[in-house]
Amino acid sequence: MRxxxxxxxxxxxxxxxxGLEEESYAVDVAEDGRTGLDLALTEEYDLLLxxxxxxxxxxxxxxxxxxxxxxxxxxxxxxAKDTVDETVFGLQAGANDYIKKPFHFEELLERIKVxxxxxxKSSQFLVLGDIQLDPSTYQVTSKGNPVDLTKKEFAxxxxxxEHKNKVCTRTRIIESVWDIHFQYNSGVIDVFINAIRKKLDxxxxxxPIQTVRGIGYIAKDQ
Numbered sequence: 001m002r003x004x005x006x007x008x009x010x011x012x013x014x015x016x017x018x019g020l021e022e023e024s025y026a027v028d029v030a031e032d033g034r035t036g037l038d039l040a041l042t043e044e045y046d047l048l049l050x051x052x053x054x055x056x057x058x059x060x061x062x063x064x065x066x067x068x069x070x071x072x073x074x075x076x077x078x079x080a081k082d083t084v085d086e087t088v089f090g091l092q093a094g095a096n097d098y099i100k101k102p103f104h105f106e107e108l109l110e111r112i113k114v115x116x117x118x119x120x121k122s123s124q125f126l127v128l129g130d131i132q133l134d135p136s137t138y139q140v141t142s143k144g145n146p147v148d149l150t151k152k153e154f155a156x157x158x159x160x161x162e163h164k165n166k167v168c169t170r171t172r173i174i175e176s177v178w179d180i181h182f183q184y185n186s187g188v189i190d191v192f193i194n195a196i197r198k199k200l201d202x203x204x205x206x207x208p209i210q211t212v213r214g215i216g217y218i219a220k221d222q
Contacts, residue, residue, distance in 0.1 A: 001046045001116065002026045002176060006036030006062065007078065008054050012101075016049065019105050020112075026175065033057030040066050044176060045073055047115060052079035052090070060093050067094035074115035078103070126161040129208045129221050131200060133158055142200045149199060152177070156192050160209060160219040169216040193217060 003025050007013040010031065017027045028043070030036035033054035040048060040062060048066070050059035063075055077090050077098035090098055096115055099108055126133040130143045138154055140147045149157065155177050160168060173189055193211075197204055204211070209219050 002028070002044065003047045003049060003112070004028050004030065004036065004039055004043070004045045005049045006030045006033065006040075006054060006059065007049070007051045008032060009051075012051075012078075015105075016108075019109075023109060033059070033062060037062045037065060041069065044172075047112060048073060048075045049112075050075060050077055050095075052077055052081055060090065063090075063093045063095055074118070076108075076111060076115065126158060128161045128164055128219050131157075131161070131208065133161055140200075142202075147199050149196065153192055153196050153199070156189070157196055160217060164219040164221065167212050167215055167218045173216060189217075 001024075003020055005013060005016050005020075005027060007016065007029065008031050013029045013031060017029050020027045028039060028045075030039055034056040036050070036054065036059075037057050039045075048062075050062055052059045054062075059077060059079075063077075066073070066075070074096045075094060077095050078101060079086075079090070079098055080101045081087075081090075087098060096118075097111055099111060126135065132141045133139075133154075135158060138151070140149055140154065140157065156173070159173065159177050170189055178188075193209065194204075197207060197209060200207075202208060208221065209217060212218055
């Protein structure tokens with residue numbers, strides 16, 4: 001899971017990054033609104049944590065522009081504002097939740113988990129040919145038959161189907177599925193792809209998950 005933190009106070013940003021990474025989230029940090037908006041609109045995240053008051057572009061404006069792109073990624077505001085009018089204003093801009101500064105990390109973590117669970121439950125079945133994947137129950141079927149995948153195999157297959165008909169680079173797969181941002185032995189991806197193909201009983205060359213030599217993989221409807 002990838003989270004974008006947009007927070008201009010270095011101490012808070014560092015605290016959030018360390019704490020969330022210890023919980024196995026991949027975390028990008030932007031310390032101003034313009035950088036945060038650019039990342040939100042160009043990268044793929046599972047959740048955004050936005051400070052309300054930011055230099056350059058406010059958290060409210062980031063939220064509005066993000067929602068104008070019809071992106072449903074959960075957004076949580078981190079803010080010192082706590083009046084009813086301000087809360088309603090933030091929610092109307094498109095936020096899913098807010099937490100008042102100062103906050104306990106444990107409470108923030110639970111709010112993040114709630115939003116991610118809600119986001120997953122709202123997801124529809126993902127389909128790739130005869131393969132059907134349910135993100136809310138972690139169930140996969142192929143030609144109507146249940147297929148037992150590990151959590152990481154499931155996450156990799158889900159990522160490929162969510163981006164079907166697009167080439168998924170090894171770098172992006174590592175960042176999104178393994179939550180790793182640095183150089184890594186991407187050969188591990190091949191091992192997992194082979195395991196998925198075997199369990200789904202699909203052909204390596206002509207099946208719905210094809211290798212793009214030197215780049216990555218692509219999922220295609222047959």
